[in-house]
Structure formats: structure tokens, C-alpha cells
Amino acid sequence: MDEFDPAGPADSIASVTDRVRSFDIGAPAGAVYFLGTTLAVVGAEETVTLIDRAGETSRVDVGSGALLCAASDGKRLVIGGDDGKLSALDSCGKLQALATDPKRRWIDNVALHPDGAIAWSVGKVAFVRGTKGDDKSFEVPSTVGGLAFAPKGMRLAIAHYNGVTLWFPNMAANAEMLEWAGSHLGVVFSPDNKFLVTTMHEPAMHGWRLADQQHMRMSGYPGRVRSISWTAGGKGLATSGADSVIVWPFGSKDGPMGKQPSMLAPLQARVSAVACHPKQDLLAAGYSDGTVLMARITDGAEILVRRNGKGAVSALAWSGDGETLAFAAEDGEAGVLTL
Numbered sequence: 001m002d003e004f005d006p007a008g009p010a011d012s013i014a015s016v017t018d019r020v021r022s023f024d025i026g027a028p029a030g031a032v033y034f035l036g037t038t039l040a041v042v043g044a045e046e047t048v049t050l051i052d053r054a055g056e057t058s059r060v061d062v063g064s065g066a067l068l069c070a071a072s073d074g075k076r077l078v079i080g081g082d083d084g085k086l087s088a089l090d091s092c093g094k095l096q097a098l099a100t101d102p103k104r105r106w107i108d109n110v111a112l113h114p115d116g117a118i119a120w121s122v123g124k125v126a127f128v129r130g131t132k133g134d135d136k137s138f139e140v141p142s143t144v145g146g147l148a149f150a151p152k153g154m155r156l157a158i159a160h161y162n163g164v165t166l167w168f169p170n171m172a173a174n175a176e177m178l179e180w181a182g183s184h185l186g187v188v189f190s191p192d193n194k195f196l197v198t199t200m201h202e203p204a205m206h207g208w209r210l211a212d213q214q215h216m217r218m219s220g221y222p223g224r225v226r227s228i229s230w231t232a233g234g235k236g237l238a239t240s241g242a243d244s245v246i247v248w249p250f251g252s253k254d255g256p257m258g259k260q261p262s263m264l265a266p267l268q269a270r271v272s273a274v275a276c277h278p279k280q281d282l283l284a285a286g287y288s289d290g291t292v293l294m295a296r297i298t299d300g301a302e303i304l305v306r307r308n309g310k311g312a313v314s315a316l317a318w319s320g321d322g323e324t325l326a327f328a329a330e331d332g333e334a335g336v337l338t339l
Contacts, residue, residue, distance in 0.1 A: 015304040020335045023057060025049050029328030032315040033072035035091035039317075039326050040077050041334045042070045048077065050093055051336065060093045068108045069120075074320050078118060080107030086120050098129070111147040111156070119147045119156050126158045128169040136169045146187040146198070159187040159198050164208075166196075178213060180206045186226075191234030195255050199225040203241060209255060216257055218248055222270075227316075229276040229283065231297060236262075238283050240271040245285045247297065265295040265302055273327075275316035284325050286313025292327050292335075305337055 023041075031042040039051040045066050047059045063081040070079045077089045084104035088096045101107060101122050109121040118129045121144035127137045142161035149156055158165045163179040164187055183201035190197070195216070197207040203224050207216035225241035235251040244263035248256040265271075265285050273286035281297040290310035294303045306313070311331025318325055328334040 015307075016337060017304060017307060020305060020337045021055060023049075023051055023055075023334045023336075025328065025332045025334050027332050028311075028330045029314050029332065029334060030067060031070045032317040032326050032328045032334065033070070033074075033077055034317055034319040034324070034326065035072065035075060035077060035089075037319065037324075038091040039334070039336060040072070040089065040091075041326075041328050042067055042077070042079065042315075048079070048089055049334070050091065051334070052091075058093055060089060060095060062087055062089060062095060068106060069110045071110045071112045073112045073114070073116075078110050078112060078120075080110050080120055082106045084122075086110065086118075099127075099135075109144055109147045111149050113149040113154070114151070117149070117154065119149065121147055121158070124160075126156065126167065128156060130154075130169070138165070138167045138169070138175065140165050145183065145185040148187045148189055150189050150193055151191055152193050157187045157189065157196055159184040164196060164198060178208050180208075180215065182206070186228065188228060188230075190237075190250055190255075191230055194253075195250060197228070197237060199228060205239065207255065209253075209257075214254075214257070216255055218256060218261075221246070227271075227273045227275075229274045231276045231283070232279050232281060236276075236297065238264075238274045238276055238285075240274050240285075243267060243270055245271055245274055245283065245295065247283075262297075264297065264300050265293045267291060267293075269308070273313050273316045275318055275325075277322050278318055278320065279322045284316045284318070284327070286316050286327055286329075288312045290329060290331075292316070294325070306335060 028044045033040045037053045041049040065082040080086045084101035086099040105122045111119040116131045125139045140160045146159040156167045166176040184198040186199040203221040204219040221241040223241045227240040229238045236247045239246045244266040246261045248261045269287040269289035276283045289308040291308040292306035311329040315328045325337045
């Protein structure tokens with residue numbers, strides 16, 4: 001791909017909306033992922049819509065109720081729902097049943113390890129299925145808010161009320177607790193494995209430097225942070241929750257401690273979704289008024305992908321090669337832009 005250049009002549013900056021292919025999913029979308037070159041749009045209930053490179057769409061019934069969580073490794077999409085079922089879907093639409101909770105309790109979090117292991121949660125219990133098919137479980141003090149595998153080694157972060165538990169499923173050692181008051185929801189490791197960050201029920205994030213458990217407070221948001229994404233190389237963490245994309249610096253050993261974040265792509269609307277390009281210093285931002293922008297992280301140069309006046313943007317995703325950006329919205333529209 002040619003290096004993206006949003007800082008060209010003024011008339012070329014305005015918009016690439018005419019290059020976006022739009023699709024009507026027919027229902028609100030909760031997440032989007034690329035399975036190779038196929039786009040998977042996860043609906044709020046029951047169905048996933050697959051869109052191939054040629055623009056052909058197909059719908060796959062994946063549950064009998066609300067779809068509560070999804071994760072992808074670029075090859076398969078793993079989905080959990082309020083019917084107590086955990087399933088995997090490939091780019092051809094083949095659905096595989098992975099697990100069913102005996103009491104049909106909600107499966108509300110899922111995470112994938114690079115080696116193929118899967119984690120999911122039911123209530124206070126987190127489960128891990130290794131590559132050999134063996135299941136292990138661990139109960140935390142309160143309902144699981146989020147799950148994330150460390151980028152190196154077999155370590156699972158389990159977010160819950162008043163902190164995060166770090167569990168090593170393959171070791172007999174006791175789990176490690178990182179404490180901070182409040183309800184912790186989403187959780188993510190930094191790509192270099194040095195930091196752990198959670199989104200919270202309150203309009204804030206919290207982080208820890210894993211080497212010494214030093215706290216990192218990231219507050220000041222007007223709304224809850226629902227979407228986060230690491231920049232290429234992991235030197236910054238882009239977040240939703242404000243009327244600009246807030247990018248926290250993680251390039252030094254202290255992370256964002258004592259530093260101010262940068263603010264990109266300001267609008268008179270709340271940022272609802274963010275996705276950083278996998279290779280370039282570029283990000284996409286979706287807003288509560290339906291706008292989608294691309295912004296260059298180094299200088300803030302912007303380009304319009306989707307105009308406002310439609311449903312709020314619920315999800316964004318880049319293809320693995322960075323050639324294609326996809327978005328989905330609460331009004332059932334999905335769009336694909338090839339750079």
C-alpha cells in the first residue's frame with residue numbers, strides 16, 4: 001500500500017466518502033472483525049453478517065438471543081451470548097460449538113491467545129481452554145468485567161470489582177491481585193507486556209506498570225471509555241469517551257505517569273469507537289453522530305470517511321494488512337473503505 005497522505009491539497013482532504021461501499025445489515029451492529037479478507041459484522045442479536053471482498057453478503061445464525069461478547073484472531077470469530085453458548089465462526093460461515101454453560105448462564109466475556117487458547121467468563125468464573133482441549137477455571141471475588149491474555153506467556157488478566165486478577169492457568173502458583181477501588185470492565189496488556197490498563201464503570205481508566213505495580217490514573221473523561229486501541233508499535237493508547245480521540249503516551253518506562261495525553265480529531269460529538277492502523281501512525285475514529293474520520297497521529301491531519309446525521313458508530317476495524325477500514329453503526333449500516 002502507498003503511504004497514506006491526508007496532508008495533500010485542501011480539496012483532497014475533504015472526503016473519501018464516495019469510495020466507501022455501504023451495506024445494510026438490517027439491525028444494530030455491536031462489533032466488526034476481519035477474517036482474512038472477509039468482514040464479519042456482529043449484530044446485537046442472533047446473527048453475524050459476512051461480507052466478502054466482492055461485496056457478497058451472507059447471514060449466519062449464531063445464537064438464540066443477545067450476542068454479548070466477541071473476539072477474533074483474524075482467522076476465526078469467537079462469540080458468546082445470553083443463551084449460554086460459546087461458538088466459533090470462520091470466514092466461510094462454518095459455525096463450531098465450543099462450549100455450553102450447564103445452567104445456560106450468560107457468557108459475557110471472551111479473549112483469544114495467539115497460540116489458539118480461548119478464555120471466557122460466566123458470572124464470577126473465568127475459564128481457559130488450552131490448545132490440547134483441556135479446560136481450567138478460576139473464580140474471582142465479583143462478576144468478571146473483562147478478560148485479556150498477555151502477549152507473551154500463558155497469563156490471563158481478569159478484570160472485576162476493585163481490581164484485576166492475574167492468573168496463570170498452567171501454573172500452581174497463586175494468582176496475583178492488582179488492586180484499585182471501583183468497577184473495572186475492559187482490560188488490555190500493552191504490546192510490550194510492560195503495562196496493564198483497564199476501562200472503568202466511571203469515566204476513567206486505570207493502569208499498572210507490571211514490573212512494580214506502580215499505579216497510573218487516566219481520568220478527566222466526560223463519558224465512559226468504551227473503546228481503546230494501541231497505536232502501531234504500542235507507543236500510544238487511543239481511547240474514546242470524549243469529543244476528541246485521547247491518546248495516552250506509553251513510549252517510556254513510566255508510561256503516561258506525569259504526562260498529558262494528546263487530543264486528535266475533535267468534533268461536536270462524543271467519540272464512540274477507535275481503531276489504530278496496524279502499521280502506520282494513523283487511526284480511525286467513529287462518533288456518536290455517525291461521523292467516521294481518519295487522523296494521522298503525528299500531526300492530526302484528518303480525512304472524512306462517513307458523514308454525520310446517521311446512527312452512532314459502534315465499531316471500527318482494520319484488515320490485518322492495513323489496506324481496508326471497516327465500520328458499523330447502530331442504524332444497521334456497515335461500510336468498507338479500501339485505501
